[in-house]
Amino acid sequence: MQPPLKEQICQALQQAVDSLLTGIDTNKAPTVVLTRPKQKEHGDYAVNIAMPLAGLLKQNPRQVAETILAQVQFPEQVESADIAGPGFINIKLKAGGETDILKIIMQQGKAYGCIDNSQGEPINLEFVSANPTGPMHVGHGRGAVVGDSLANLLNARGYKVHKEYYINDAGTQIDVLANSVWLRMQELQGLDITFPDSAYPGDYIVDIAKEILSKQGYTSFENMDESTRLKTIGILSVDANMAMIRQDLQDIDIEFDQYFSEKTLHESGKVLELIEKLEADGLIYTGTLPPPKGKEVSDYKPVEQRLFRTTDFGDDVDRPLMKQDGTATYFAADIAYHANKYERGFKHMIDIWGADHGGYITRVQSAMKALTGLEKQPEVLLVQMVNLTRDGVPFKMSKRAGTFVTLSEVVKEVGKDAVRFNFMTRRIESQFDFDLEAAKAKDAENPVYYVQYAHARICAVLRKAESEGIKLSSPDTVDTSLLTSDEAQKLVKMLLAYPEMLDTAATRREPYRIATYTMQLAAAFHSFYHHNRVIIDDESLMQARLLMLQATAQVLKNALTLLGVDAPEKM
RNA sequence: GCGCCUGUAGCUCAGCUGGAUAGAGCAACGGACUUCUAAUCCGUAGGCCGCAGGUUCGAAUCCUGCUAGGCGCGCCA
Numbered sequence: 001m002q003p004p005l006k007e008q009i010c011q012a013l014q015q016a017v018d019s020l021l022t023g024i025d026t027n028k029a030p031t032v033v034l035t036r037p038k039q040k041e042h043g044d045y046a047v048n049i050a051m052p053l054a055g056l057l058k059q060n061p062r063q064v065a066e067t068i069l070a071q072v073q074f075p076e077q078v079e080s081a082d083i084a085g086p087g088f089i090n091i092k093l094k095a096g097g098e099t100d101i102l103k104i105i106m107q108q109g110k111a112y113g114c115i116d117n118s119q120g121e122p123i124n125l126e127f128v129s130a131n132p133t134g135p136m137h138v139g140h141g142r143g144a145v146v147g148d149s150l151a152n153l154l155n156a157r158g159y160k161v162h163k164e165y166y167i168n169d170a171g172t173q174i175d176v177l178a179n180s181v182w183l184r185m186q187e188l189q190g191l192d193i194t195f196p197d198s199a200y201p202g203d204y205i206v207d208i209a210k211e212i213l214s215k216q217g218y219t220s221f222e223n224m225d226e227s228t229r230l231k232t233i234g235i236l237s238v239d240a241n242m243a244m245i246r247q248d249l250q251d252i253d254i255e256f257d258q259y260f261s262e263k264t265l266h267e268s269g270k271v272l273e274l275i276e277k278l279e280a281d282g283l284i285y286t287g288t289l290p291p292p293k294g295k296e297v298s299d300y301k302p303v304e305q306r307l308f309r310t311t312d313f314g315d316d317v318d319r320p321l322m323k324q325d326g327t328a329t330y331f332a333a334d335i336a337y338h339a340n341k342y343e344r345g346f347k348h349m350i351d352i353w354g355a356d357h358g359g360y361i362t363r364v365q366s367a368m369k370a371l372t373g374l375e376k377q378p379e380v381l382l383v384q385m386v387n388l389t390r391d392g393v394p395f396k397m398s399k400r401a402g403t404f405v406t407l408s409e410v411v412k413e414v415g416k417d418a419v420r421f422n423f424m425t426r427r428i429e430s431q432f433d434f435d436l437e438a439a440k441a442k443d444a445e446n447p448v449y450y451v452q453y454a455h456a457r458i459c460a461v462l463r464k465a466e467s468e469g470i471k472l473s474s475p476d477t478v479d480t481s482l483l484t485s486d487e488a489q490k491l492v493k494m495l496l497a498y499p500e501m502l503d504t505a506a507t508r509r510e511p512y513r514i515a516t517y518t519m520q521l522a523a524a525f526h527s528f529y530h531h532n533r534v535i536i537d538d539e540s541l542m543q544a545r546l547l548m549l550q551a552t553a554q555v556l557k558n559a560l561t562l563l564g565v566d567a568p569e570k571m
Numbered sequence: 572g573c574g575c576c577u578g579u580a581g582c583u584c585a586g587c588u589g590g591a592u593a594g595a596g597c598a599a600c601g602g603a604c605u606u607c608u609a610a611u612c613c614g615u616a617g618g619c620c621g622c623a624g625g626u627u628c629g630a631a632u633c634c635u636g637c638u639a640g641g642c643g644c645g646c647c648a
Binding site: 035036037038039042046048051054055061084085086087088131133168170171172173262289290291292293294299300303305316317320321322323324325327329330331333334354355356357358359360361362382384385387425426427429430431433435438445446447449450452453454456457459460461462463464465468497500501504508512513516519520523526527529530531533534535536570571 | 572573574575576577583584585586587588590591592593594595596597603606607608609610611612613628629640641642643644645646647648
């Protein structure tokens with residue numbers, strides 16, 4: 001099969017350029033890049049190569065462009081090539097020149113846009129990792145959706161993605177959780193309990209208490225000594241919470257390959273091993289940290305402690321691995337965790353964190369560099385906060401106050417597709433204003449319906465064709481060059497752009513591009529649909545348009561699948 | 572005080588890592604269904620791209636400074 005037209009044109013131009021450069025230092029020689037001009041008058045493709053070349057050849061850019069055009073041998077689909085503006089070469093194709101793509105799409109089906117390069121580099125993708133001390137809130141949902149779509153995207157580009165959830169089931173938060181549940185259990189037994197400020201509020205604590213009581217009763221706990229009781233209730237509560245979280249994730253079609261427990265790192269001695277190794281490598285010394293900046297610390301006392309020399313590897317300050325009570329810090333466990341990923345064979349890790357963990361990136365990367373020599377690992381994607389509003393009024397999220405809006409509430413009201421799609425419509429760097437009322441609205445304001453409607457509409461036409469006894473021709477027998485209308489050409493260009501879009505989305509870790517793309521593709525389709533009636537008397541034109549519809553449906557479905565959104569056949 | 576993210580149309584956001592006249596959706600206004608799904612389409616209007624310098628043929632995009640908002644800065648995870 002011939003390479004895509006774009007590449008053919010590109011090569012033709014490159015050859016012409018190369019022949020101009022004989023005898024010139026080719027080190028700085030620019031390469032030909034074809035772009036899609038915004039203005040229609042500027043043709044189908046534009047090349048700016050004459051401009052950078054002008055400096056090198058010491059000629060005026062328009063003149064350079066002329067020389068190039070005199071040399072170049074374009075493929076036959078090129079109708080004309082003109083010089084415009086300061087020295088752009090604008091290339092115009094014959095109408096219907098690129099419509100072969102429809103056949104390619106039909107041939108490749110689900111695989112259209114995917115790259116089958118079997119180098120299959122494994123990537124460990126860690127996301128969500130919400131603390132098992134409460135249900136997932138809407139902010140977690142954003143990270144979850146972004147992570148899952150990124151995983152799909154990278155998979156489509158040939159990487160072997162291992163999706164992982166890190167359970168923070170160790171540390172004081174778990175003791176607080178256990179204690180909160182125990183207090184509720186006592187209260188449910190009719191005891192008069194006062195709740196300290198430190199205890200978690202929220203009805204789910206009561207639910208967990210009830211669940212434990214119904215399964216295990218009360219007396220067994222009453223008779224335990226306090227530390228055993230807290231430990232036992234802690235484990236049960238974490239389990240209950242994780243069950244809840246898994247359900248929330250399942251409701252938006254997210255599954256993980258692995259749930260990794262922090263506690264196992266402590267219990268298996270991995271954390272201590274790590275500290276010993278660092279001691280042996282001379283990376284730990286005794287020192288005193290300066291007081292924290294930026295906020296009042298009333299009870300700060302300088303304390304001598306053992307510090308990890310992370311500054312040698314790019315960090316701002318050295319970090320303690322042990323608390324004064326002799327237990328490991330969260331940081332110690334976290335680098336043990338990432339070291340564990342490395343030992344499991346992952347040299348490439350991506351973590352998706354909330355923006356509130358931004359200050360944590362350098363220290364983990366520094367630690368990993370010290371341990372493995374790897375640069376910039378894990379690669380961290382920070383997802384900015386979600387601001388909840390209800391009818392435009394800010395809605396404060398606080399797990400402590402028990403006023404947070406859970407993900408499952410929103411999913412129940414809005415539906416999985418709307419939640420997933422909405423979260424994908426913005427770059428992760430921008431904060432997300434999620435209005436509960438607007439998200440609930442099942443009208444045109446929700447772009448997910450616009451896209452899904454395009455798919456359903458295509459299916460409706462295909463059904464109609466079938467009911468009228470129209471047989472779809474096999475793609476290779478269809479004359480796609482008949483698709484010459486403006487709308488048809490725009491739609492073809494959108495279909496053509498899909499693999500390129502996936503490529504930039506994957507390399508730049510920007511899965512939101514898929515969502516933006518589906519909206520543009522849907523728009524191009526709706527416009528085509530409106531101006532080009534499909535079921536008509538002209539048999540060959542009808543077949544060409546039917547093929548266009550099938551190809552569009554295929555690409556819409558491929559893209560929506562990556563987003564985890566359904567492509568309905570009816571709406 | 573320091574670090575990271577953001578500032579583009581009334582609102583919510585794109586702008587393909589420097590290209591030609593800055594684009595969508597919503598809201599506003601005006602049109603289009605006896606014909607395949609009007610959850611749609613077509614048009615009009617709306618912009619000191621936060622501010623000021625700099626880099627060059629060319630800047631919303633790159634650099635510097637300022638400004639506004641968000642997040643973070645102990646042995647909390």
